[in-house]
Every structure is written in structure tokens, then in C-alpha cells.
Amino acid sequence: MNSGALLKPQMHGLLAKRLWVHIIGAFIVALEVAAAYKFDVAEPRKKVHADFYRKYDSMKDFKEMRKAGIFQSAK
Structure with a gap:
């Protein structure tokens, strides 16, 4: 074998490997966003x-609304 020869690129399973990484x-980004929102x-x-x-x-509050005339049935 020639020491200057280039290695063949990996073709078999390349998509699966890249998808797994993504x-x-x-998943990690989603967890970070969920934690930040929480x-x-x-x-x-x-x-x-x-x-x-x-404090409510x-x-x-009801008495103030009744004074303001919001309720028509409660006088």
C-alpha cells in the first residue's frame, strides 16, 4: 500500500451517524429551552x-364594583 494514498471517505451509515448527533x-437544546422558560x-x-x-x-372588590354600578341585580 502506498503511504501517500488517501483513505476512502465513510459512506455507509453516514446519514444515520449524522442524524444521531443532531x-x-x-434534545439538549429543547431541555435548555424548557428549563429557561420554567x-x-x-x-x-x-x-x-x-x-x-x-392579599386579595x-x-x-365586590363592594367597589357594586358602588360603580357594574352589577344591576345587586344593590
Whole structure:
């Protein structure tokens, strides 16, 4: 064999090998996006809602709406 000869490129199984790499990469990116959404959007939103309902007085709100005339059946 000639020491200067080039090796043949891999042709058999090349697509499967490349797809496997891309599938794993896509899975990792999807996990990162899901974690970022959870901690940057969902958790702060839950905290804001919990804080709102901790301080919310429904009777006070109802009385203000009744004074404003929103309800026609409640005087």
C-alpha cells in the first residue's frame, strides 16, 4: 500500500451517524429551552399570582364594583 494514498471517505451509515448527533443536540437544546422558560417565565408568574391572591379581598372588590354600578341585580 502506498503511504501517500488517501483513505476512502465513510459512506455507509453516514446519514444515520449524522442524524444521531443532531437528534441528541436537538434534545439538549429543547431541555435548555424548557428549563429557561420554567425558571424565567413560569415560576415568577406563579409567584405574582400567589402574592395577588394572598392579599386579595373579594368582598372589598365586590363592594367597589357594586358602588360603580357594574352589577344591576345587586344593590
